[in-house]
Amino acid sequence: MIIALTTGERSYTLAGYFNIQGDEKAEHPPAIIEDSEKFVRAFRKHILNVTMFVFISPFFRHYIPFIRSKSNDLIQNVRFIYNKIDSIVKRRKEEIENTPLDKPLSHDMLTSVITANTPRDINYTKTVGGEALERPLTDIEIRHIMFDGFIGGTDTTANMITFITYFLAHNPDAKKKMFEEIDRVFQGDKTRPITENDFRNLKYCEAIIKEVDRIHPVANMLARYAEEPDEIAGYKWPAGTMFHINAVSIHQNKDYWDEPEKFNPDRWLVEGFEPKKYSFIMFGGGLRICPGRKLAMIELICLMALLFRKYEIDLVDMEAPLKTKSNALTACNELLVKIKPRN
Ligand code: HEM
Known part of the structure; x- marks a missing residue:
């Protein structure tokens, strides 16, 4: 894509x-x-x-x-x-x-x-x-x-759709709600092109994407390099310090998130909900924020609609952990799935 x-x-x-x-x-x-x-x-x-x-x-x-x-x-x-x-x-x-x-x-x-x-x-x-x-x-x-x-734009979105599939298989209530939303938007039409309006109406799909990344961020680490000496969190840092920002810890910090370990897409749909500044860094932040973030959400939401309006996707082995390899990016090594057409 x-x-x-x-x-x-x-x-x-x-x-x-x-x-x-x-x-x-x-x-x-x-x-x-x-x-x-x-x-x-x-x-x-x-x-x-x-x-x-x-x-x-x-x-x-x-x-x-x-x-x-x-x-x-x-x-x-x-x-x-x-x-x-x-x-x-x-x-x-x-x-x-x-x-x-x-x-x-x-x-x-x-x-x-x-x-x-x-x-x-x-x-x-x-x-x-x-x-x-x-x-x-x-x-x-x-x-x-x-x-x-x-x-x-390659391994980020590709791995996200894999993680989404995994989390949906393990959270049947969320999967059911997603199917209901997709069916409501497409009225059972499994082939018509997706419109901008459909995209805007797929709010639960959007919430799923954010919740998956909150628990299992694909970009697990952001880096920043200090050109000048600075004081951060009460410590003095010399110029040339490389900071690695740990997205997993931030996304699961109890100070920012209620029941952070719980997969709960609905938290994103509570009226007026906005995560505390920089407590959700799926796309980073500041000057270097991901320039592809809107495109990524369009790709992922449309991909979810395309896949799930037509197919049921389950895991071959529900007991198997998600097999990943992590660098700054967490990539899936293998996810075996069973796909069948939805009635
Ligand atoms: C789910 C998909 C994606 C995720 C999770 C993601 C995440 C990120 C993150 C965390 C950063 C670092 C931001 C920072 O340091 O503050 C980043 C940077 C970047 N992303 Fe994405 N991204 C995604 C999709 C895309 C797509 C589709 C494109 C291309 C069209 C893209 C292009 C870039 C580029 C060029 C940068 C470097 C920006 C810079 O250093 O100034 N990303 N992305």
């Missing part, structure tokens, strides 16, 4: 997943499926390992053979991602150049960042004495904006 939304190109990973499920195969050529899978695998590898560059000092990364080879492997991996993004950007730039000025361009983030502050910009570009005030973005800037979009 994030590749389609940001680049306007499609990815074929779902077709790859379909191919390993049975004898029936997707129609797409295996080479393009493999290409998409390689790209997404490289991202996943990057996301799950990149914190080694934060936590392990350059000395170890350069001189301890095992760590050096892991670090080199990750550098190769990120170069592969860069090359791939650069080729997508180059292709789109050529398409834009070959499109007459009076013809519309596609609506996606990549086209917007390439055309920003160029004559193709759909927004008014300020000029001073005929000169554009801002310059267009450089290729490296475009690459890294796209890279951040992919990184931010």
Whole structure:
């Protein structure tokens, strides 16, 4: 989804997943499926390992053979991602150049960042004495904006929908209420496109997403670096201190939450309820707050509606714990589910 939304190109990973499920195969050529899978695998590898560059000092990364080879492997991996993004950007730039000025361009983030502050910009570009005030973005800037979009938007939403499935299976009352809401909104229509109005009416789905993340945050740690000495919580901290903000502890702190261990989506629907400032940091906060937060909620709510208006999803093993691997991000290793059509 994030590749389609940001680049306007499609990815074929779902077709790859379909191919390993049975004898029936997707129609797409295996080479393009493999290409998409390689790209997404490289991202996943990057996301799950990149914190080694934060936590392990350059000395170890350069001189301890095992760590050096892991670090080199990750550098190769990120170069592969860069090359791939650069080729997508180059292709789109050529398409834009070959499109007459009076013809519309596609609506996606990549086209917007390439055309920003160029004559193709759909927004008014300020000029001073005929000169554009801002310059267009450089290729490296475009690459890294796209890279951040992919990184931010891949494993976050994907893992959230997995955790949501797990929590719903373990909380049948919440699941029943969710089905009631979805059925009320769609009136049993299992195929019509979802409208903005539907999205706004799926308040219980939204509450489920927040409650799942409160108990089991996908971004379990935020980092902040102190450029100057500071005093925080009564302690003096020197410049250069790296702070790791523990989302799990904050989300489960009794000072901020009633019965914090209880999965209770209804707490979000109490009239006038607003969590205390910074006691819910699903998307971080301040200047660096997640820029994809609205998109993420749209994706997740729509995905819940798409899945649950059609299917019943249960766990294969209700006793099995949620198998996760945590770095700054908590990712699900495996969740076996049983899916059947809803009557
Ligand atoms: C459920 C889904 C998501 C969650 C839980 C999530 C969570 C977060 C968190 C906690 C941060 C750090 C904020 C901070 O340090 O204060 C962040 C940053 C970021 N997110 Fe998301 N995110 C999600 C989806 C997305 C999507 C869909 C995109 C892309 C369109 C995205 C793009 C980014 C980017 C680019 C940053 C870095 C911002 C910066 O450092 O200035 N995220 N996200």
